[in-house]
Amino acid sequence: MINENKIKFVFFLFSCVFLLSFVTGNACSVTALEDEDSLIVARNMDWPESAGLVVMNPKGVKKTAIFVPEELTPLTWQSEYGSITFDLLAPIPEMGTLNSPGGGMNEAGLYVGTLFADDMICPKPSGNPVVTCLDIVRLLLDTCKTADEALDMLSNIDILPLTLNDIQVTFHYFIIDRDGKCFIIEFPPQSKGRMMIHTPLYKTTTNEFYEVNAFILYQYEPFGGDNPIPDSSVKRTSDVRLVRATYYSLEAMKKGNISFDDGFFVMESARQFEGTIASDSATDWTVCFDLKNLVIEWTSFFNPERRLIDMKKLSFDDIGKMISVDIQSSGTGDFTKYFK
Numbered sequence: 293m294i295n296e297n298k299i300k301f302v303f304f305l306f307s308c309v310f311l312l313s314f315v316t317g318n319a320c321s322v323t324a325l326e327d328e329d330s331l332i333v334a335r336n337m338d339w340p341e342s343a344g345l346v347v348m349n350p351k352g353v354k355k356t357a358i359f360v361p362e363e364l365t366p367l368t369w370q371s372e373y374g375s376i377t378f379d380l381l382a383p384i385p386e387m388g389t390l391n392s393p394g395g396g397m398n399e400a401g402l403y404v405g406t407l408f409a410d411d412m413i414c415p416k417p418s419g420n421p422v423v424t425c426l427d428i429v430r431l432l433l434d435t436c437k438t439a440d441e442a443l444d445m446l447s448n449i450d451i452l453p454l455t456l457n458d459i460q461v462t463f464h465y466f467i468i469d470r471d472g473k474c475f476i477i478e479f480p481p482q483s484k485g486r487m488m489i490h491t492p493l494y495k496t497t498t499n500e501f502y503e504v505n506a507f508i509l510y511q512y513e514p515f516g517g518d519n520p521i522p523d524s525s526v527k528r529t530s531d532v533r534l535v536r537a538t539y540y541s542l543e544a545m546k547k548g549n550i551s552f553d554d555g556f557f558v559m560e561s562a563r564q565f566e567g568t569i570a571s572d573s574a575t576d577w578t579v580c581f582d583l584k585n586l587v588i589e590w591t592s593f594f595n596p597e598r599r600l601i602d603m604k605k606l607s608f609d610d611i612g613k614m615i616s617v618d619i620q621s622s623g624t625g626d627f628t629k630y631f632k
Contacts, residue, residue, distance in 0.1 A: 319573060320394070320407045321533045321562040322466050323541045324474065324495035325550045331472055331583045333403045334555030335378075336533075337394050338564045342576045342593050343381040344619035345391065346601070348631045349430065350374055351608045357423040357431075360452065367421035367449055371434035373398040374608020376588060376601060376631075378579055378619060393429040399603055400437040401470030401583040404429045408499050409478060412453065412462035415485035420450045425463050432467065439473040443489065446477060451487075466497055470583040476502050496538040498562075499530040514539055524561075533562040552589050552598075555580035577619050590619070597624035606631055 319338040324331065337344070351371045360366035377396030381389050395405030406429055414425070423431055428451065436442040453462045464478035476490040480501040490502040497505060508531050511517035521539050522532045540561045544554040559578045577592040586603040599621075605628050615631050 319499055319528075319530060319533070319564060320405075321498050321537050321559065322395070322405050322407065322496070323537045323555075323558055324468055324472075325541055325544055325554055325558070326472055326495075327545065327548055327550050330550055330585065331468075331470060332550060332552065332555045333397075333405075333468060333581045333583060334559045335395055335405055335579050335581075336559045336562055336564075336575045337378065337380070337577050337579075338573050338575045339380060340573050341381070342574075342620060344394075344577065344592075345379045345381060345616040346590070346619055346627075347377045347379050347391070347393070347396075348374070348606065348608070348613075348615040349377060349396075349433070350610055350613060351434075353434075355430070355434065357421070357427050359424045359426065359454070360422045364417055364422045364450075364452070367423045367427075367431070369431060369435055373400050373402075373434060373437070374603075374606070375399065375430075375433040376603060377429060377433065378577065378590070379616075392426050395466075395579070396429060396433055397581045397583060397586070397588065397603070398433040398436075399586065399608060401586060402433060402436055402438065402442065403466075403468050403581055403583055404432045404442065405466045406463040407466065407497060409462060409464040409480075409501060410499075411481050412464065412479045413481055413483065413485050414451050414453045414462060414479050415487065417450045417452070420448060422450045422452050424452045424454065426454070428463070428465060437469070438471070439467050439469040439475055442467050443475055443477075446487065451479075464497070464501065468495065468583070478502060494538045494542070496534065496541055498534045498537070500534070505534055508534060509538060512539075514542070528562060528564050533564075537562040552580045552582070556589075556591070556598075592620045594620040595622055595624075599624060599627045601631065602626070602628045 321336045351374045353371045356368045357366035375398035377393035379391045379393045432442045468474040509515045512519045540558045563575045579590040588601040
């Protein structure tokens with residue numbers, strides 16, 4: 293009889309091979325814009341492969357953490373909240389395709405997103421139930437209403453990186469709720485495996501650790517330094533994307549009455565363009581989440597038209613249905629009907 297855990301571990305290793313092949317070519321940017329009536333999280337997903345799904349995740353579903361080695365205890369949970377996630381599709385040789393959510397929002401107005409971070413050191417297993425870094429977005433959106441609840445959940449589990457031949461593929465996490473409570477969670481080398489919790493002054497991040505990002509920002513004029521804001525012709529490294537996204541987010545909020553237009557404008561300022569001086573990996577899609585009004589709009593590489601989902605009009609109670617739409621799908625306007 294074939295051991296199910298062994299199959300999962302083989303799948304885990306294939307996933308590592310795939311992800312490691314792209315770890316030096318990926319990049320992402322995320323920012324939050326707030327006023328009295330709206331809180332918009334804007335996100336660019338920059339990745340060498342453009343395939344992805346918009347997934348409606350129902351509540352009431354029992355789940356078990358995947359890719360956990362058989363000598364450790366995987367976490368099990370039941371989804372209390374429905375959510376919409378934007379998932380990467382990773383083809384695994386001879387095994388099929390892996391869904392990996394890059395970020396999403398649940399029906400309580402909680403956003404969780406992952407961004408790659410090099411040299412991250414996750415803590416050694418302590419005996420708590422284990423979740424791999426790929427499962428964190430789904431776990432928190434399934435079970436948490438607020439950023440504080442998400443932080444409490446992370447404090448009571450062991451997070452396992454994807455590891456192959458001593459090379460790790462790891463993330464840091466951007467968490468924000470509809471009240472504006474925001475955390476950046478990470479495991480930088482200097483923490484020696486201890487979870488670092490940051491409450492950011494500027495709710496923007498890219499692919500560097502928080503303290504590095506803070507040092508970078510303070511070198512630019514609006515933040516106390518001497519350097520001018522990088523113009524649009526500069527290659528959009530993590531540093532440049534951070535500075536431009538933070539600056540244009542603050543400018544948008546100064547005028548008040550923020551909208552999805554502002555979110556897309558800020559992400560355009562951090563967009564990467566494959567084959568130009570601006571990037572090594574194109575922006576595959578841009579998503580704006582309104583946490584207070586539970587509305588989502590997105591554009592994608594192969595379809596720049598905006599598509600919309602109004603989560604208030606959806607029912608997440610049917611545990612027999614996980615509905616998805618191609619992120620790159622044609623069309624424009626209200627896509628809510630496709631998730632009914």
